[in-house]
Amino acid sequence: MTTFDSSRPPEGTALAATTVRAVRAWQLAPQPAGHAAGLPEPVAASAVAPAGPAWAEHRTRFAIELVADSVSGWHAPVSETVLQVIVDDLAAGLIGHDAAAPRRLPYRRRTGRHRAGAHARQAVSAVDLACWDLASRDAGTAVTDLLGGTVRSHIPAYASALGLDPAHDAAPESAAWITDAGFWGQKWPLTKQLIHAGPKTVAAVFGSLRQAAGETRFMVDGLGRCRLDEAMRLLPVLADLGVFFAEELLPPGSWGWHRLRSAGAGVPLAAGEHAIDEGEQIRLLTGGAVDVWQTDPGWSGGLARSLHTTELAADLGMVTFPHGDRLAAALALAGACCRDKIPSVEWHLTLEPLRQQVFTAPWAPEKGMLPVRTTAGLAALPVLPEATAVLEVTGS
Structure with missing residues (x-):
């Protein structure tokens, strides 16, 4: 039997220019x-x-x-x-x-x-x-060319308002500004205070934001904070608001997740950013657990893995919204996919400008759009x- 050590090339093999030294x-x-x-x-x-x-x-x-x-x-x-x-x-x-x-x-x-x-x-x-x-x-x-070709040069961004207080008196003004700025949609946090206040308060607070946001897509992120009984009571409220998706009302894969999923109520459930291991990703995707897939190339195993699960999600009839923690990778992923697979990427209104400070040429949305990098390198140095x-x- 012939074996080889994958950590080194065979004797006499010339090393490529891309060999890590x-x-x-x-x-x-x-x-x-x-x-x-x-x-x-x-x-x-x-x-x-x-x-x-x-x-x-x-x-x-x-x-x-x-x-x-x-x-x-x-x-x-x-x-x-x-x-x-x-x-x-x-x-x-x-x-x-x-x-x-x-x-x-x-x-x-x-x-x-x-x-x-x-x-x-x-x-x-x-x-x-x-x-x-x-x-x-x-x-x-460009990285998108290495992934098989650049499909789109600009990607719509949805505004993540997780750094904002949805119950603040100025929150409706923030919601209106997001729409006017051209973002694809907006996502608001379901805070512990709102969860504890109950469905009527959630309906009033999010109803005000929904009205201020106008016709744009409106999403909610539970950050895994709800108990099962709390999430079940909130589903009809979110359905009445016409939310585009509700993200992680419960921790995905928890014992109550499938009960929530089976309750339906017409609210699409989103998850995936915390599904870091391959087996967990496949179970969520193929087990009927989610309606909307979210992958993070910085958490899920990298860009190739994220492209694989995005393609699998598309085969199963789901769209993917890459999580925003690694924006450069999310944009490369979206740039190599059509809008039917990845309609939008996440732009965190308060956190992303801080994240971008580590780069010599930071990204910033313009009229709700982010450019796909067309030059060499995944991101600026x-x-x-x-x-x-x-x-x-x-x-x-």
């Missing part, structure tokens, strides 16, 4: 406190203080660099915990990997036991996205405050 980490500036400068006044009027600066993953964050002969691939930001998983489990096996061969990446040697869970999947996703960035920069072409890398792993 080293893995480096660069420390980024922490997320600043407060909101980003220039937040539109109608949005700022009902905005709540961002929680991110208190989170360890936002205080200490890094960019990873995959170094080839004449070009590097980048991904940012990653938390300290995710970086440690990359160093412990993935970095050594990446040395000698050809970033232009994405189907070989899952077979690279691993040196630790981190195989599942949120941080392990974020680490795998970060490496996958850095490889796409490297392959794109070496080829001098990260802003590196330090002159030297804080960590480097090379081959022996």
Whole structure:
């Protein structure tokens, strides 16, 4: 029987220009406190203080660099915990990997036991996205071209108002501004206060927002906060409001999720961003558990995995709305798909401007649209405050 070590090429094999020679980490500036400068006044009027600066993953964050002969691939930001998983489990096996061969990446040697869970999947996703960035920069072409061709040059964005208080007196003004700004739709949080106040209060608050929003699509995100009985009582309210979808009223896959799904009430249920492992993704997609699929290339295993589940969702009659945590990857995914598969991507009104501060050329919506990157690289290069890398792993 012939065996081979997938972590290194056969003897005498010439290494491609996209072969990874080293893995480096660069420390980024922490997320600043407060909101980003220039937040539109109608949005700022009902905005709540961002929680991110208190989170360890936002205080200490890094960019990873995959170094080839004449070009590097980048991904940012990653938390300290995710970086440690990359160093412990993935970095050594990446040395000698050809970033232009994405189907070989899952077979690279691993040196630790981190195989599942949120941080392990974020680490795998970060490496996958850095490889796409490297392959794109070496080829001098857009990532969408590597995915099979650029289908769309601009993608509609829906406004995520999760950083706004839906019960604030200024919230209807914010809802009206979102519509006037040209966003594809708007999504509002179902806060704990509203859940505890009950269906009548939810109907009054969201009814006011729905009226102010006009004819635009209106979505609700429960953030997994409801009990089953609370979610069941809210379904008729959301149906009366004509919500386009209700996201994670309960934690997807929990014991009450299928009872909620079977209740129906004409409310499409959305989930997927927290389905990080392959088996969980397939169970949600094929088990009749969701009506609307949400994938996050930064959490779900990377860009290739997200494209796979998007195609599967389309085959099953579902549209996909990529989660907004990794906007560059979401736009590349959407740019390689038609609008029937991915109608829109998420733009977080208060958080995304803070996320974009780590890049030298940040994205910003114009008339509710975001451009697909048509030049090399998944995203613009990260802003590196330090002159030297804080960590480097090379081959022996």
